[in-house]
Amino acid sequence: MTPAPQLAARLVPAFAAEQKSAPVTDWAARIGWLVALALFVALVYWLMREGWKWRGHLQGDLPALETAPHDPGPxxxxxxxxxxxxxxxxxxxxxxxxxxxxxxxxxxxxxxxxxxxxxxxxxxxxxxxxxxxxxxxxxxxxxxxxxxxxxxxxxxxxxxxxxxxxxxxxxxxxxxxxxxxxxxxxxxxxxxxxxxx
Known part of the structure; x- marks a missing residue:
């Protein structure tokens, strides 16, 4: 019967030989997704800004705001x-x-x-x-x-x-x-x- 230390010594090299390195990160895909996300956020921001400006344009008939008189009283x-x-x-x-x-x-x-x-x-x-x-x-x-x-x-x-x-x-x-x-x-x-x- 093989002693436990000898068995472990035989299994470790075999186990180490079967291990594979982790796959390398696909940086091009990650950068592509980040750029697409940034463009999407920029598009949403631009659409919100344009909607705000359009609402202001639709309310263009509203007269200018008044300013306080010089002496409004106490x-x-x-x-x-x-x-x-x-x-x-x-x-x-x-x-x-x-x-x-x-x-x-x-x-x-x-x-x-x-x-x-x-x-x-x-x-x-x-x-x-x-x-x-x-x-x-x-x-x-x-x-x-x-x-x-x-x-x-x-x-x-x-x-x-x-x-x-x-x-x-x-x-x-x-x-x-x-x-x-x-x-x-x-x-x-x-x-x-x-x-x-």
Whole structure:
């Protein structure tokens, strides 16, 4: 009978002889797949960009945005937070991109007797005159952003012949209720004064 060490010594060379080296990686195929993937991603990005530009072109009838007056009066409320975009009123997925309204950004909101001033670093500022304000409410979403119920301040305003919903989120969400009350009371006051005249 063959001792175990001798048997192992005979099997190791036989086993080593049967082993084959791993196949060499096919670099040409891998590089080809990576290039194809990069081209596909570039194509999708280009199509998205063209769609954004086309949407802006379709909304070209929208008038230019107003800027804040030099002396809008004392601030009723101020808020720091984010601007999440604007849509056609009542159609929370119909995003408006003309005049930079589609660009998300940080925002500083100031409500005065003259209207709502939206200051956006890195994007176009705009001003909504008090007479153009239609409604303020708490909502859960606007195109591209969905939050918990009441997590978004949505201001409806008239611009040209369109009603627009603009979505904002404060750094302190507890402020949203004060904004809804202030804007809606301002709208009621303006409409009451207009009816008396």
């Amino acid at each position: 601030a009723r409320l101020t808020m720091s937070g984010r601007y999440h975009g604007s849509t056609t009123a009542g159609q929370w997925l119909d995003r408006i991109v003309a005049h930079g309204l589609g660009a998300r950004s940080r925002a500083e909101l100031t409500l005065t007797d003259a209207g709502l001033d939206v200051s956006r670093p890195g994007a176009a500022d705009f001003f909504v005159p008090a007479g153009a304000l239609r409604e303020a409410r708490l909502d859960k979403g606007i195109a591209g952003k969905v939050l918990t119920e009441g997590g978004l301040l949505v201001v409806t305003w008239a611009h040209g012949d369109r009603l627009i919903d603009s979505g904002f989120r404060s750094d302190h969400a507890a402020e949203h209720g004060d904004w809804v009350d202030a804007i809606n009371s301002m709208i009621k006051t303006d409409s009451t004064e207009g009816a008396e005249r």
